[in-house]
Amino acid sequence: MTETPIATATATSVVTKPNLVSPDGKIQVLIAMQNIWKTYDMGAEKVHALHGVSFEVHRGEYVAITGPSGSGKSTLMNLIGCLDTPSQGDYWLNGKNVSEMDDDELARIRNQEVGFVFQTFNLLARATALHNVELPLIYGGIPSAKRHEMAKQALGEVDLTDRMMHRPNELSGGQRQRVAIARALVNHPSILLADEPTGALDTATSYDIMNLFEKLHEDGNTIILVTHEHDIAARAHRVISIRDGLIEKDEQIK
Amino acid sequence: MAFDTVRTNKLRSSLTILGVSVGVITVVFMVSIIQGLNKAFAAQIESLGSNTIWATKFDPSIGHQPTSEEIHRKELTLADADAIRREASSVVGVSPFYRKINETVRYGDKQSDTPILIGVTPYHEFTVSSYVDRGRFISDIDVTARTNVCVLGQDLVKALFTNNEDPLDKDVKISGHQFHVVGIMEPLGSILGQSRDNSIFIPITTFEKYYPEIEFPEIISAIIVRPIARAYVKSAIDEMTDILRKQRRVPPGEPNNFGISSQDALLDVYNQLTGSTYLVLTAISFVALMIGGIGVMNIMLVSVTERTKEIGLRKAVGATRTNILSQFLIEAVVLTAIGGLLGLMVGELASLLMNKYSPLPAYVPAWAIVVGIGISAAVGIVFRLWPAWKAARMDPIESLRWE
Numbered sequence: 001m002t003e004t005p006i007a008t009a010t011a012t013s014v015v016t017k018p019n020l021v022s023p024d025g026k027i028q029v030l031i032a033m034q035n036i037w038k039t040y041d042m043g044a045e046k047v048h049a050l051h052g053v054s055f056e057v058h059r060g061e062y063v064a065i066t067g068p069s070g071s072g073k074s075t076l077m078n079l080i081g082c083l084d085t086p087s088q089g090d091y092w093l094n095g096k097n098v099s100e101m102d103d104d105e106l107a108r109i110r111n112q113e114v115g116f117v118f119q120t121f122n123l124l125a126r127a128t129a130l131h132n133v134e135l136p137l138i139y140g141g142i143p144s145a146k147r148h149e150m151a152k153q154a155l156g157e158v159d160l161t162d163r164m165m166h167r168p169n170e171l172s173g174g175q176r177q178r179v180a181i182a183r184a185l186v187n188h189p190s191i192l193l194a195d196e197p198t199g200a201l202d203t204a205t206s207y208d209i210m211n212l213f214e215k216l217h218e219d220g221n222t223i224i225l226v227t228h229e230h231d232i233a234a235r236a237h238r239v240i241s242i243r244d245g246l247i248e249k250d251e252q253i254k
Numbered sequence: 255m256a257f258d259t260v261r262t263n264k265l266r267s268s269l270t271i272l273g274v275s276v277g278v279i280t281v282v283f284m285v286s287i288i289q290g291l292n293k294a295f296a297a298q299i300e301s302l303g304s305n306t307i308w309a310t311k312f313d314p315s316i317g318h319q320p321t322s323e324e325i326h327r328k329e330l331t332l333a334d335a336d337a338i339r340r341e342a343s344s345v346v347g348v349s350p351f352y353r354k355i356n357e358t359v360r361y362g363d364k365q366s367d368t369p370i371l372i373g374v375t376p377y378h379e380f381t382v383s384s385y386v387d388r389g390r391f392i393s394d395i396d397v398t399a400r401t402n403v404c405v406l407g408q409d410l411v412k413a414l415f416t417n418n419e420d421p422l423d424k425d426v427k428i429s430g431h432q433f434h435v436v437g438i439m440e441p442l443g444s445i446l447g448q449s450r451d452n453s454i455f456i457p458i459t460t461f462e463k464y465y466p467e468i469e470f471p472e473i474i475s476a477i478i479v480r481p482i483a484r485a486y487v488k489s490a491i492d493e494m495t496d497i498l499r500k501q502r503r504v505p506p507g508e509p510n511n512f513g514i515s516s517q518d519a520l521l522d523v524y525n526q527l528t529g530s531t532y533l534v535l536t537a538i539s540f541v542a543l544m545i546g547g548i549g550v551m552n553i554m555l556v557s558v559t560e561r562t563k564e565i566g567l568r569k570a571v572g573a574t575r576t577n578i579l580s581q582f583l584i585e586a587v588v589l590t591a592i593g594g595l596l597g598l599m600v601g602e603l604a605s606l607l608m609n610k611y612s613p614l615p616a617y618v619p620a621w622a623i624v625v626g627i628g629i630s631a632a633v634g635i636v637f638r639l640w641p642a643w644k645a646a647r648m649d650p651i652e653s654l655r656w657e
Contacts, residue, residue: 078651083649083651104575107569107572107574107575108572110570110571111572116570116571118654122566122570126263135568135571136572139568139571139572139574139577183571
């Protein structure tokens with residue numbers, strides 16, 4: 001994958017690589033969304049899920065994206081997580097323009113740069129917690145011994161060292177979500193992307209998981225949380241509200 | 255990683271393996287039976303003697319009733335046989351004979367109603383290369399003098415002479431006429447399930463004395479001819495055709511009023527007989543392969559559909575399409591390979607047992623193994639990869655939401 005520091009011509013506009021780098025040479029702007037459009041072709045009519053969204057997320061931020069269903073927040077999350085590419089606009093993730101990458105390059109970015117946490121955990125039912133956590137490392141081509149070590153460390157970070165040989169059906173909902181978080185963290189990704197991570201959990205467990213996110217944030221991880229629950233969103237430091245495919249509000253709350 | 259899935263989905267994996275095995279077993283076993291039948295028949299044909307040619311008054315064929323014109327044709331005569339012996343240069347032996355089935359033979363209080371009575375000349379032994387074991391064969395003097403002597407086949411020796419009695423120089427009764435036993439044939443085996451040892455040979459002239467009328471199909475007359483070697487079969491047939499047309503005064507341009515057949519023709523008859531058997535066996539193999547294949551297909555389709563979510567997750571954490579496809583390919587290859595080998599082992603074992611405990615020399619040719627495993631593997635791999643390919647092309651998000 002090559003970086004293109006020079007202007008790239010597209011059909012509609014000329015987009016320049018934004019200034020992402022701080023004076024010490026480290027990339028500070030992890031996410032730079034520039035006039036992002038996403039259009040779904042539903043046969044006769046075209047549905048615009050996003051109408052030109054632009055924002056930046058800096059390293060170490062803790063951002064919640066909220067909005068009612070149909071607002072475009074899931075579409076935005078898919079774009080941030082490199083599960084999908086924008087119809088128009090540029091998306092820079094950790095210094096790389098991912099908006100024009102092909103399937104295999106996106107798979108690599110997902111593997112290296114993004115850690116996913118899903119509402120329904122999405123663990124492999126027949127594999128142990130340890131094996132589940134190792135999964136991204138397998139696709140990252142990490143040798144087996146190193147994989148074990150890294151997975152154990154990640155499980156340690158979520159306090160599950162004693163449960164690592166258990167299968168998902170032998171774990172509680174909160175423990176399962178912690179396995180999923182360990183899996184998201186194991187590759188040391190640039191961003192931790194959580195889609196309604198407490199949606200399937202009871203209040204007490206949700207509280208634990210949110211505490212865990214807070215701790216991970218304090219450890220220096222960049223976290224983006226997608227949720228429609230206000231009290232969950234209120235735990236973040238910055239809240240971006242989406243409505244009808246546009247950013248309605250973008251406020252720093254802490 | 256692919257091995258993990260195979261191991262963790264034990265039931266599904268075993269069902270897939272079973273499906274593949276059933277297909278391979280059926281193909282391997284059925285083919286081994288067909289090969290066995292062929293081999294058995296080839297051996298029997300060989301035992302008839304090297305490449306003999308038969309002349310009869312009409313062509314024998316299965317499923318074709320002779321017409322009344324054919325039945326009423328003039329019989330082949332000793333003179334016809336003499337003419338062939340005299341004039342055909344590609345021929346080393348000519349044996350005219352009469353044959354009657356279901357003759358009654360008695361010795362003391364023992365009786366057999368099934369023997370085949372054959373009236374022959376001394377040329378018969380050499381022409382069909384089956385020889386007397388003890389005593390002597392029919393001689394020229396017997397033929398000239400129309401003596402009542404006979405040579406017994408091994409089956410008759412066993413049926414009539416119990417208690418190890420020596421049949422030589424004993425008198426037996428053939429349809430009430432007394433015959434002196436002068437020889438015993440060597441064991442000849444059987445052809446098409448019919449024993450060739452259940453025969454009695456008497457002089458051809460003596461046969462004519464007792465059976466002056468030919469009554470088809472009980473009694474037939476024929477001339478067996480032995481060519482110099484296999485390479486001379488064709489020229490021998492041509493010479494015989496010319497000689498017999500002349501002998502039987504067939505005008506030029508008219509069709510032959512006789513039939514000539516060689517072992518190749520006998521093979522044709524056999525193929526007519528067994529063709530339908532093969533068809534049934536092949537159909538059965540095919541059905542079994544289909545059932546096995548459909549089973550494998552079903553399991554593969556269900557498991558991939560069920561695992562769409564898993565595919566979505568794997569893609570989300572960084573698996574490429576190639577990663578996903580190779581995982582499913584390895585799974586399919588492992589399962590079909592195990593199934594194929596298992597099926598091969600069972601099929602081979604069945605074939606070996608068949609070989610050992612039945613008269614059929616069943617054996618498994620290499621191509622049957624290739625075909626069996628090839629088809630099963632193709633089914634397994636195609637129906638594993640096709641849905642996996644579809645799932646791998648899906649948006650990760652779409653497949654993650656798959657229920």
